[in-house]
Amino acid sequence: MFRFAYPILTLLLLLLAGIFPAGAVESVRVPADASAIDLTRWVENYSSQGDRIQVSTAPGSDGIVRRIEVHARESGGHPAWIVFALTNDTDEQMERLIVAPHFRLVGSGVIWPDLGSERIAEITASQGIAPEKEESTDADVFRLTLDPGATVTYVAELKTPKLPQLYLWEPEAYKDKNTSLTLYKGIVIGIAGLLALFLTIVFVVKGAVIFPAAAALAWAVLAYICIDFGFWGKVFGSDVNADRIWRAGAETVLSATLVVFLFAYLNLSRWHVRASHVAGIWLMFLLALAGLAVYDAPVAAGVARISLATIAAVGLILVLYLATHGVERAVMLIPTWLLLVVWVCAAGFAVNGSLANDLASPALLGGLVLLVMLIGFTIMQSAFASGGVAHGAITDVERKALALTGANDIIFDWDVANDQIFVSPEIEDQLGLKRGELEGPAASWMDLLHPLERDRYRACLDTVLEQRRGRVCQDFRLHASDGHYFWFRLRARPVVGQDGDVVRLVGTLADVTDQKNALERLLHDAVHDNLTGLPNREIFFDRLELALVQAESLAELRPTVICVDIDRFRKINETVGVSAGDSILLTVARRLGRLLQPRDTLARISGDLFAIILVSESQTEQIVNFADRIRRAISTPVTFANREIALSVSVGIALFDPQWHPKREDMLKDAEIAMRHAKREGGGRIEVYRPSMRTQGSNRQALENELRHALERDEIKLFFQPVVRLEDRTVAGFEALLRWRHPRLGRVEPAEFLPIAEETGLIVDLGLFALQRAARELAAWQKALDVQPPIFVCVNVSSRQLLRHDLLTDVKNVLTRTNVLPYSLKLELSESLVMENPEYSAQILGRIKELGAGLALDDFGSGYSSLAYLQRFPFDTIKIDRSFARSQEALGQNDRASMLRSVVALAHDFGMEAVAEGAESESDVIEFSQIGCEYAQGFAFGHPLSAADARKLVGAAAEPAI
Missing domain, CATH: 3.20.20.450 (EAL domain)
Structure with missing residues (x-):
């Protein structure tokens, strides 16, 4: 019997609604100085009215109540309706804006949340000018005109059964509010974008696994903010219905990236394999949920919001548990995660409607960016700060030092707190010092260090104390008791205590004197002639280039290149042997060296060819006289094995001229040309280079x-x-x-x-x-x-x-x-x-x-x-x-x-x-x-x-x- 009562009762109510129209509404008075009025609680909602509705208007100034009938835009439908009335008690005409936001985080709900939609299809006024709809991407906006002393009843046809909020705005106030909110949105989006980009760059540079997880979280937050602020729709031109899908997907991805970050940062895979399984299943579920958002966005968003709250609660438990078990990363994450829990609670109050302030939604989004920033700071501190070693680990370091002693390495141990250095006694024996003379404050080594290494030694120790991380690898010289210096290489690393300060610097000292001497010999042989010890072609060109550069700024400096070649030297080698030839080259090198001033340079270019950079003379006559002294000095016979060997040389001179010699090689080449010209003339001559020598003979x-x-x-x-x-x-x-x-x-x-x-x-x-x-x-x-x-x-x-x-x-x-x-x-x-x-x-x-x-x-x-x-x-x-x-x-x-x-x-x-x-x-x-x-x-x-x-x-x- 009762089974048929409900349909009959419903039909009866519908007939009564058609017979007895809706009653009159209560009018809202609009003051002239009011910038905004919340009409949500003054609105009367009507549903199941069919494609038309009859309402009684609010009483006018004459007290008369009228009845109006409004038809829906599409016949045959059953839209929802709202009715409200406005009264203008002033003597001036008013223009106001009716604003119905498409989406509000406040009051949107957790289960099947309201993800936004177009709210009002059309508004009909009982009298006066019909409301005009204005273009807006994030709200339905209608412009109303209220005549002086008039009371107007408005009937609005809704597109959705639910209307979260309805505001009456003064136009300029609404414009100012949008402008301020746009600036705030831009700042928040900019900060979120920079933060995401920064974490991505750090990931590329550093490469640790926590950085891609943090970067993914930052990008997810940026995407969510862009969607919530309407930036996404402006860029891609999506409509309100598409924004619902994007919003649900963004909330799902936000939950998923938070799971990835927590798993990567706490390194849960090393604690138990089940943690990896749980995190993987959870992550796959959230990714599947993102796909569900395309078909049913409210369901996906609701599950994502529940998941976010679950992650915050479970994460807090994990962080506190690991922190109590000495995990340093968990300790560092406690403040940030507590703020995340507070943010989740505030967001829960907002979506349930308990926190209904209009600033709640922008504040929550700004707080979300702040949370990502704190997470970034936390992982930066964790990744770049060196891990501390407790005092209890010193014993292990000492054991390693003993092992190094067996390997014949010298132990270096600096107790920073007491400022005492300990070294193995082998180094004191090597330097001829008394036992314990190298032990003491770090500053006591200053007198033994080479003067050129003291500042570097001091700066190295200061840097270790300041940075509290890194490795030390320094070469320096220590003064022995007999006056010699020995090279040592210090390899060490700081030991950080529980308070984060360096408590010790532990490492080894190795004697690298032989390596340094060998390196110096190699460097010397690379730029000097093996037979005569004179500079070779490379160092000759280096000094010539320096002289030419100096000549550009010093007018009195006019470097000259002189080439000296021994005449018939090949015949001397063939006649008396290579040994005699080497002896002659050494003799010529000594004789040339005695003629030079300290500023001049003598080099052996190749074979029996010597070159001189003459900077002590600048006048042409003096240069020629110097070349003549060279010719006469070398002309003295050389005695070898009771045999006199007569010598003569051909000398070529290239005088300084910036136009002739733009390059260092050109000046030496010109001197060689002049020298060969002297040889062609019979040898034993001095020739000054002339440009015509290049083409003389063949180019005549x-x-x-x-x-x-x-x-x-x-x-x-x-x-x-x-x-x-x-x-x-x-x-x-x-x-x-x-x-x-x-x-x-x-x-x-x-x-x-x-x-x-x-x-x-x-x-x-x-x-x-x-x-x-x-x-x-x-x-x-x-x-x-x-x-x-x-x-x-x-x-x-x-x-x-x-x-x-x-x-x-x-x-x-x-x-x-x-x-x-x-x-x-x-x-x-x-x-x-x-x-x-x-x-x-x-x-x-x-x-x-x-x-x-x-x-x-x-x-x-x-x-x-x-x-x-x-x-x-x-x-x-x-x-x-x-x-x-x-x-x-x-x-x-x-x-x-x-x-x-x-x-x-x-x-x-x-x-x-x-x-x-x-x-x-x-x-x-x-x-x-x-x-x-x-x-x-x-x-x-x-x-x-x-x-x-x-x-x-x-x-x-x-x-x-x-």
């Missing part, structure tokens, strides 16, 4: 071809060497000199290309070029300067030019076009050139003199001219050759001065002025002035200058006409 034809185009390519330049008036040390004139700047070979010396030009006839074009350019420059100077006597320029004339009938025409054209002052453009002819055909020379020179050009007799004293002919030539200047002027070594100082004075007097008797070449020093200048020379030229007054530098020297600002 190529050089001749390139010389033919040098003028066209503007490679030939005119330089000017100053001629100084000795009376007042002013510049009286210049000698024009040709220079060739080859684009590939660099600077080609005149001694290389002028003979080729003389043989091929190109000297005529070069001479005319020099004459024209020199005259143009001279005209520009004289135009800019008004000095008396005027500045002059001397231009050399070759034999081919002198024999050409066009010489007179060329001189006349140049003088006419440039308008230089008479006799200021001087033609220089050598003494030997004039005396080849005296009659013809006298005739040509006379006609040149008539044109207004000056004449200078060059290289006077180097030939064999007749005074009778010399009187016939119309020269106005005699230039005394430098070899004649510097013949002090052959004639003696007094005889040389007398001869120079006679030459100058002879020039004056013929009405000529005297120019002394070869003024290399101040003493030369004074001497030339005392013997009556009017002019002098040489390096004492500077090297040849470019046209621009010559203009600056004389003070002529005008540019020459081109």
